[in-house]
Amino acid sequence: MANFRALSLARSYLDRDAVLRSNPAALREFRAGSLARFLLVHGRGVVGSDVGPRYFTAAQLRESFPRAAGDDVVPPYLGHVGELGYFAVDAQSLGATAPGRASTWELDGMTVEALTLHAHLWGGLDAALAAAAVAIVTNNRTQRFCATCGASLTPVDDGFHARCGNGHVVFPRTDPAIIVAITNQADEMLLAHNRAWKDGRYSVLAGFVESGEPLEAAVRREVGEEVALDVQDMTYVGSQPWPFPRSLMLAFEARVEATTADIRVDGNEIATARFFSRAEYREAVAAGTVGLPTPTSVAASLIDAWLRRE
Ligand SMILES: [Zn+2]
Numbered sequence: 201m202a203n204f205r206a207l208s209l210a211r212s213y214l215d216r217d218a219v220l221r222s223n224p225a226a227l228r229e230f231r232a233g234s235l236a237r238f239l240l241v242h243g244r245g246v247v248g249s250d251v252g253p254r255y256f257t258a259a260q261l262r263e264s265f266p267r268a269a270g271d272d273v274v275p276p277y278l279g280h281v282g283e284l285g286y287f288a289v290d291a292q293s294l295g296a297t298a299p300g301r302a303s304t305w306e307l308d309g310m311t312v313e314a315l316t317l318h319a320h321l322w323g324g325l326d327a328a329l330a331a332a333a334v335a336i337v338t339n340n341r342t343q344r345f346c347a348t349c350g351a352s353l354t355p356v357d358d359g360f361h362a363r364c365g366n367g368h369v370v371f372p373r374t375d376p377a378i379i380v381a382i383t384n385q386a387d388e389m390l391l392a393h394n395r396a397w398k399d400g401r402y403s404v405l406a407g408f409v410e411s412g413e414p415l416e417a418a419v420r421r422e423v424g425e426e427v428a429l430d431v432q433d434m435t436y437v438g439s440q441p442w443p444f445p446r447s448l449m450l451a452f453e454a455r456v457e458a459t460t461a462d463i464r465v466d467g468n469e470i471a472t473a474r475f476f477s478r479a480e481y482r483e484a485v486a487a488g489t490v491g492l493p494t495p496t497s498v499a500a501s502l503i504d505a506w507l508r509r510e
Contacts, residue, residue, distance in 0.1 A: 208319055208497075209319060209328065210438065210439060212328050214329060217277070217285070220280070221277055231277075232258070235285060237257065237287070238255070239253050239333040240256065240261065240265060240289050241290050241337040242291040242305075242312045244299070244315060245317075247310045249311060250317075250318045252326040252330075253330045253333075254310070268294055274359045275288055276359025279329075281329075286329055286333075296308075315327075315496060317496070336360060338443055339372040342445060343370065345364075346370055347370060349366050351364040353370055375447050375448065377409060378409060379450070380404060380419050380431075380452040381404045381503070382454050383454075383506065384457065384458050388476055389476050389481065390474070391404065391474065391476055391490070392426065392465070393470070400488070401490075404499050404502055405422055405427070405470075415450055426465065426469060427464065427470065428463065428465075430456065433455050434453065434455075435453045436450070437453055438451050
């Protein structure tokens with residue numbers, strides 16, 4: 201982990217404040233008070249700018265987004281920083297239409313920034329709050345029915361759990377996915393192009409963890425399936441949320457004994473893959489034949505760490 205740049209959305213510890221969260225009456229009172237702040241979530245982003253999310257007081261929120269005035273939807277409580285407590289408000293639950301997949305857009309005259317655009321430049325706590333807000337709002341908008349009996353769910357109290365009419369309690373879901381930076385004996389980096397991506401996009405390998413599977417096995421399996429290489433050893437690097445819609449990325453660095461000639465891509469998910477030296481990678485980026493990964497992604501951090509290890 202030497203020289204590793206902290207993962208963009210996981211640089212600071214957000215105190216999720218179990219004490220206030222578990223006291224519904226105190227939480228309601230706090231939410232109505234002067235120390236409550238609200239992030240306005242719209243799809244993959246929050247209202248804000250290149251310097252960070254915008255934090256609304258209740259009055260500012262009603263003024264800027266009048267639809268919030270009649271809000272009877274529970275805004276999830278994200279936690280506190282100092283004396284201020286933070287809540288997430290879902291613009292779509294208040295009638296805003298679903299946004300597309302742009303990185304920045306307008307909402308009622310305000311600017312929304314996707315977490316993928318500038319969050320790596322925001323303060324660590326700003327990024328942590330925005331990631332938590334997008335994650336829980338997305339979960340509550342899409343996890344609508346009880347997994348046990350199929351009845352409708354109603355979010356309760358803190359917004360971080362829900363109940364169905366038959367008394368089952370349902371918690372937000374997170375899907376673990378491994379992401380792995382593979383280097384060989386020459387310290388070249390393996391980068392692959394996925395068929396689903398636009399031309400020129402190369403990145404490290406990633407894939408969802410399967411039921412009952414340890415993370416280390418998921419790394420070996422994904423590398424075997426996608427490029428037919430054997431992982432010699434691996435190191436866990438860190439994790440960050442990627443709430444599009446609900447992934448938790450678990451990052452590894454792994455070593456293989458191989459060259460590009462040894463790679464056999466699956467031809468299904470992966471179209472091409474090869475090892476790059478640092479010079480080759482920089483030349484390809486400069487020439488525009490290889491595009492950079494999303495700047496807030498784990499892939500960007502892993503590639504950056506490799507480049508700086510020179
Ligand atoms: Zn149920």
